[in-house]
Amino acid sequence: MRRPGLTAALLWPALIIMAPLLLGPLLALGHESLKPFVGGRIGGNDAEALTFDNYAAIAAPEYVRYFLDTFRVGLISSAFALVLGFPMAHFIVRRAAPATRRLLIGGLVGTLFLSLIVRVYAIAMTFGPHGPLSGFSRLFGIASSSPDGAELMVVLGLMNTTLPLVALTLLGTLQNINPRLEEAAMSLGAPRWKTFFQVTVAMSLPGILSAGIIAYAFCISNLVVPMLVGRGFILFVSNLIYFRFSEVANFPSGAALSIVMMVVSVALFYGLLHLVRSQWQEAGK
Amino acid sequence: MNGLSLTKRLADAVFETAYLSLITLFIAFSVIPVIVAVVLSFDARGFIGPFPPTQFSLRWYESFMADSYYHDGLVTGLIVATVATLVSTVAGTFAAIGLSRADFRGRGALQAALLSPLVVPNVVLGFGMLIFASRLGIIDGMTRLIMGHILITFPYVMRTTAASLVGIKASYYEAALSLGAKPWKALAQVTLPLARTGILAGAVFGFVTSFDDVGVSLFLTDAFTFTLPVAILAQMRANLDLTIAALSVIFIVATVLLIVLLDRLAGLDAVVGRGVYGR
Numbered sequence: 001m002r003r004p005g006l007t008a009a010l011l012w013p014a015l016i017i018m019a020p021l022l023l024g025p026l027l028a029l030g031h032e033s034l035k036p037f038v039g040g041r042i043g044g045n046d047a048e049a050l051t052f053d054n055y056a057a058i059a060a061p062e063y064v065r066y067f068l069d070t071f072r073v074g075l076i077s078s079a080f081a082l083v084l085g086f087p088m089a090h091f092i093v094r095r096a097a098p099a100t101r102r103l104l105i106g107g108l109v110g111t112l113f114l115s116l117i118v119r120v121y122a123i124a125m126t127f128g129p130h131g132p133l134s135g136f137s138r139l140f141g142i143a144s145s146s147p148d149g150a151e152l153m154v155v156l157g158l159m160n161t162t163l164p165l166v167a168l169t170l171l172g173t174l175q176n177i178n179p180r181l182e183e184a185a186m187s188l189g190a191p192r193w194k195t196f197f198q199v200t201v202a203m204s205l206p207g208i209l210s211a212g213i214i215a216y217a218f219c220i221s222n223l224v225v226p227m228l229v230g231r232g233f234i235l236f237v238s239n240l241i242y243f244r245f246s247e248v249a250n251f252p253s254g255a256a257l258s259i260v261m262m263v264v265s266v267a268l269f270y271g272l273l274h275l276v277r278s279q280w281q282e283a284g285k
Numbered sequence: 286m287n288g289l290s291l292t293k294r295l296a297d298a299v300f301e302t303a304y305l306s307l308i309t310l311f312i313a314f315s316v317i318p319v320i321v322a323v324v325l326s327f328d329a330r331g332f333i334g335p336f337p338p339t340q341f342s343l344r345w346y347e348s349f350m351a352d353s354y355y356h357d358g359l360v361t362g363l364i365v366a367t368v369a370t371l372v373s374t375v376a377g378t379f380a381a382i383g384l385s386r387a388d389f390r391g392r393g394a395l396q397a398a399l400l401s402p403l404v405v406p407n408v409v410l411g412f413g414m415l416i417f418a419s420r421l422g423i424i425d426g427m428t429r430l431i432m433g434h435i436l437i438t439f440p441y442v443m444r445t446t447a448a449s450l451v452g453i454k455a456s457y458y459e460a461a462l463s464l465g466a467k468p469w470k471a472l473a474q475v476t477l478p479l480a481r482t483g484i485l486a487g488a489v490f491g492f493v494t495s496f497d498d499v500g501v502s503l504f505l506t507d508a509f510t511f512t513l514p515v516a517i518l519a520q521m522r523a524n525l526d527l528t529i530a531a532l533s534v535i536f537i538v539a540t541v542l543l544i545v546l547l548d549r550l551a552g553l554d555a556v557v558g559r560g561v562y563g564r
Contacts, residue, residue: 006468010383011395013376014439018399021436024421025413032416084314087307105553106544111315114540115497117514118533121521122318125325125333125530132321132336160318163311171557191293193300221406223500228521238408238500245412245504255416258409269404270397 029262033255054256063240063257067264070236073151074219077158078166078212084159085166086208090200092167093174094182105171111164119160120228127156150233157225162215169214173207174200206280213272221265237261319537326530333527345531355532357509358516365427365512366495369434370442374488377442382476385450396447403440407500410436415504426510433501438491445490449483450476486556489547 034050057063092104111119127133127144134144142148177200185195201208223238230239237257244254321336329340349355384396402410414433423429453476461471477484502512511519517529547556 006472007383007386010379011387014380014383014399014443017372017376017435018439021414021432022398022401024417025410025436028416028420029409029413084307084311087304088311091304091308102548102553105557106548107312107315109547109553109556110540110544113493113543114319115514115533115536117497117499117517117521118322118529118536119318121529121533122322125336126318126321130333130335133317156314159314163315167311168557191300192297196300196304217404221408221500223406223408223503224518227518238406241406241408241412242503245415251416254412258412262405262409265406266401266404 029255029258032251033259035252037250037252054252055260057253058256058260066235066237066240069234070220070238073154073234073236074158074216074222077155077219078162078215080155081159081162081166081215082208082212085163085211086170086201086204088163088167089170089174090196093171094179105168108164108168111160112168116161116224117228120157120225123153123157123160124229127153147233150229150231153229153231154226154234157229158219158222161218161222161225165218166211166215169211170204170207173204173211177203206276209276210273213269213276216272217265217269220268322530322533323537325527326534328527328530345527348526348528349531349535352528354516354520355513358511358513361427361430361510362496362512362514365430365434366438366492368431369438369495370488370492372435373438373442373491374484377439377487377491378446378477378480378484381443381446381450382472382480385447386455399443400440402436403444407437407498408504411501411504414501418505424507426505426507429505429507430502430510430512433505434495434498437498437501438495441491441494442484442487445487446480446483449480449486453479482551482555485551486547489543493543 033054034052036048036051036053088104092101096104125131127136129144137144137149137152140152142152144152181203182195182199185199186192190198220236221238222236223242226234226236226239227242230236238261241254241257241261244250244257324337325333326345327341327343328334328338329342329344330338380399384392411433414429414436418424418429418432423432457475457479458471461475462468466474496512497514498512499514499518502515503518506512506515517532521529544553547553
């Protein structure tokens with residue numbers, strides 16, 4: 001009963017609209033990234049031969065630093081989000097009464113929907129110099145005015161996005177794990193913590209890792225959080241690309257950075273997801 | 286035996302405390318900043334001083350109302366988000382249904398390509414779109430913004446619709462065909478109504494993503510056409526006053542209304558999904 005004609009007709013609108021929007025920018029970036037840069041003009045120089053100089057420049061330590069900061073701070077923030085997000089998802093799925101469950105899910109979706117700028121602004125006002133929680137960084141022995149203080153603010157800002165994302169993703173994971181398994185472990189005398197770690201967490205591990213990877217992808221592509229609370233100490237690759245455009249108008253360098261960042265993000269995301277999936281399929285899951 | 290069970294009860298109590306502390310920390314971290322922003326929006330002082338404020342006023346709301354800059358951004362943002370979401374919802378829904386029925390080689394690759402804007406940083410998409418548009422000679426801000434925003438809203442709609450199609454048995458559609466319905470009619474009257482929660486959720490996600498986007502929009506705005514987040518960002522870097530706190534409260538109220546609406550129309554549980562063992 002399959003009709004190839006109908007299937008094709010359903011796919012055509014997306015192809016006609018999305019193919020130019022996906023490929024056009026990609027090709028434009030690729031071409032721009034190979035142009036030599038001449039100071040004082042917008043865009044690369046068309047008269048000269050194409051070059052890989054813009055890519056070679058990215059290997060310099062002062063550029064590599066931005067990449068390392070991006071990946072490190074993203075990792076810290078995603079890890080914290082998992083530690084806080086998993087118990088929350090577990091609570092919603094296993095313990096919360098229907099009304100509480102609805103309220104919490106509404107809160108999570110709401111946090112995700114609330115404008116990122118608004119959330120980062122609220123974080124800056126709360127943990128900033130005049131905020132009610134301005135002493136928070138001292139709990140970790142960090143002066144809020146130091147570079148580490150800026151990093152802490154970026155981590156907090158990113159967590160505001162990653163927390164609801166991780167919790168909502170893990171809801172799906174936990175809802176597909178049979179609660180009888182936890183009950184069985186406990187009725188056989190296992191303590192709560194052991195049941196939690198050796199049954200619940202162990203069985204959710206593929207979901208936890210997937211949620212972590214999604215959170216990580218969101219973190220490393222962020223622009224707004226480092227821009228607003230990084231105070232120049234912590235800048236991500238996204239900020240660097242934006243500076244190439246807004247401050248120095250070095251389009252070829254920005255395009256080369258964009259291509260590198262795109263390749264790294266896509267490779268990391270699909271590579272890690274593939275790793276997680278193949279690992280658990282091998283184990284006979 | 287008694288000693289063992291005491292150790293176990295102690296361990297259980299420690300675990301329970303840690304578990305509930307993490308949940309409390311999660312909620313506190315999500316709620317406190319929102320409360321701070323709401324309180325500050327009523328601050329009567331003309332500067333950002335120690336918290337909490339001692340006198341309250343509506344001056345920041347008045348200052349927001351008087352600022353046509355935000356108003357322009359809001360209008361542009363709503364137009365861009367509406368147009369981009371409409372295009373993405375139609376094309377994305379069709380594509381999700383098409384891909385769910387397709388069995389040609391390269392189906393997985395096509396799906397990954399159509400979803401790829403989710404993984405590529407928005408700054409890269411925006412910068413690429415800027416160069417692409419300028420090569421095409423498109424310098425109109427509105428056109429560029431809509432192009433960029435279709436790119437970022439499409440994957441949300443397609444992904445959410447595709448997820449909701451998984452739960453719909455193909456046999457319903459086949460049954461309609463065997464009862465004599467034309468394929469288009471079976472699609473419109475059987476598959477689409479069954480997938481409507483997913484489509485609605487995808488459209489709402491797409492709209493919110495577009496309306497809140499900064500990474501793509503920063504590159505594609507022009508001097509007269511800019512979205513609300515871009516306007517806020519410009520103001521925040523110029524002078525960090527509390528007008529933005531007032532604006533935040535308006536955003537918070539709008540978000541709450543949106544959530545209530547989504548719950549009424551589709552049910553939050555349906556949007557999030559109940560899973561196999563969900564209660």
